[in-house]
Amino acid sequence: MEQYFTIFISAVVVNNFVLTRFLGLCIFFGVSKNLNASIGMGMAVTSVMTLSSMLAWIVHHFVLVTFHLQFLTTAVFVLLIASFVQLLEMIIKKQAPALYNMWGIYLLLIATNCVVLGVPLINADSGYSFSLSVVHAIGSGLGFALAIVLMASLREKLRLADVPKSLQGLGIAFILAGMLALAFLGFSGMIAL
Amino acid sequence: MKELWNIYKKGIIAENPIFVLALSLCPALAVTSTATNALTMGLSVLFVITTNNCVVSLTRKIVNPKVRVPVYITSIATIVTLVQLLLQAYAPLLYKALGIYLALIVVFAIILARAEVFAAKNPIIPSFFDGLGMGSGFALAMTSIGIVRELLGMGSIFGFQILGSWYNPALIMILPAGGFILIGYMVAGYKIMLDNMAKRQAERSEA
Numbered sequence: 001m002e003q004y005f006t007i008f009i010s011a012v013v014v015n016n017f018v019l020t021r022f023l024g025l026c027i028f029f030g031v032s033k034n035l036n037a038s039i040g041m042g043m044a045v046t047s048v049m050t051l052s053s054m055l056a057w058i059v060h061h062f063v064l065v066t067f068h069l070q071f072l073t074t075a076v077f078v079l080l081i082a083s084f085v086q087l088l089e090m091i092i093k094k095q096a097p098a099l100y101n102m103w104g105i106y107l108l109l110i111a112t113n114c115v116v117l118g119v120p121l122i123n124a125d126s127g128y129s130f131s132l133s134v135v136h137a138i139g140s141g142l143g144f145a146l147a148i149v150l151m152a153s154l155r156e157k158l159r160l161a162d163v164p165k166s167l168q169g170l171g172i173a174f175i176l177a178g179m180l181a182l183a184f185l186g187f188s189g190m191i192a193l
Numbered sequence: 194m195k196e197l198w199n200i201y202k203k204g205i206i207a208e209n210p211i212f213v214l215a216l217s218l219c220p221a222l223a224v225t226s227t228a229t230n231a232l233t234m235g236l237s238v239l240f241v242i243t244t245n246n247c248v249v250s251l252t253r254k255i256v257n258p259k260v261r262v263p264v265y266i267t268s269i270a271t272i273v274t275l276v277q278l279l280l281q282a283y284a285p286l287l288y289k290a291l292g293i294y295l296a297l298i299v300v301f302a303i304i305l306a307r308a309e310v311f312a313a314k315n316p317i318i319p320s321f322f323d324g325l326g327m328g329s330g331f332a333l334a335m336t337s338i339g340i341v342r343e344l345l346g347m348g349s350i351f352g353f354q355i356l357g358s359w360y361n362p363a364l365i366m367i368l369p370a371g372g373f374i375l376i377g378y379m380v381a382g383y384k385i386m387l388d389n390m391a392k393r394q395a396e397r398s399e400a
Contacts, residue, residue: 022223075270174377181370
């Protein structure tokens with residue numbers, strides 16, 4: 001039980017997906033201009049990450065490891081996840097149009113992105129069991145959501161600030177993320193894995 | 194010949210993948226804490242993007258446009274697996290240092306974007322130079338970030354001690370936070386440089 005808790009907390013804050021592991025930065029900087037959009041993106045990423053981790057674990061454990069095909073992990077995972085996200089999009093479009101309107105567009109954005117591919121690869125590398133993989137995926141997703149929502153709130157305030165011309169846009173966003181990463185550095189050492 | 198040179202040059206300066214297009218930012222932060230890692234990553238991407246551009250360009254008349262994206266992804270994944278196996282065999286330490294980021298080259302937006310925007314519409318020779326240019330732009334940007342971070346954070350470049358023992362390393366530069374802040378300023382500096390170049394060109398055309 002303790003191990004699950006450790007991995008969860010570590011994934012949310014200590015090894016934060018965006019600010020410590022640097023995954024999903026394109027989305028992190030692209031979508032964090034608006035608070036509502038970033039909440040939607042956070043939710044979409046968390047659910048897709050969890051579902052695709054389960055799928056990837058099953059394929060990795062029962063197919064790739066069984067037949068000693070680990071060197072194909074990268075290729076198999078990327079195709080598996082891209083097609084899974086497309087399928088998910090079709091199902092949601094058909095079955096829950098309201099949900100689709102809310103975060104359908106985000107699904108397409110994350111279909112082939114390091115944000116979703118990263119977690120299954122880390123799971124496979126660390127040799128987590130099925131339940132540990134799921135806990136790790138949920139934690140990473142929530143960590144991503146936390147970072148992007150914080151960033152969006154900061155950037156909404158930033159609109160009122162007087163930023164030097166050359167730093168405007170991406171430059172100041174990076175520096176802001178640096179400050180945020182500095183704050184998250186305070187969590188490191190909290191849990192030793 | 195001039196045309197090919199222009200295609201090559203475009204990727205390095207005007208459309209630099211990291212500083213201008215802001216694509217593939219994850220590796221620019223994750224593996225640039227030392228210059229050696231940054232250079233290895235840059236060269237791996239250079240290889241993948243050039244090879245993939247050639248493959249996509251050669252097959253552009255065979256592949257049905259409806260299934261082009263899965264085909265591109267499969268081609269990229271194959272080339273990345275090759276790079277992974279090569280590094281694992283000949284440079285196991287570097288392979289370990291790059292970790293999952295090497296596998297994540299598969300989903301770099303820049304590679305898919307070049308296949309879709311350029312290689313799918315052009316013959317093999319321009320596509321090859323486009324890949325070479327974009328890859329070199331990426332590798333140069335990565336290496337310059339790596340050199341600055343390693344110099345400030347550890348006082349060395351490519352593992353050779355440059356600054357003497359009087360230098361007290363700024364540890365923050367090799368931590369995540371320093372990477373973010375440094376890239377913020379580098380993006381700003383790059384913007385100033387491009388603005389100046391555009392201004393000079395405008396003056397020249399007026400004169």
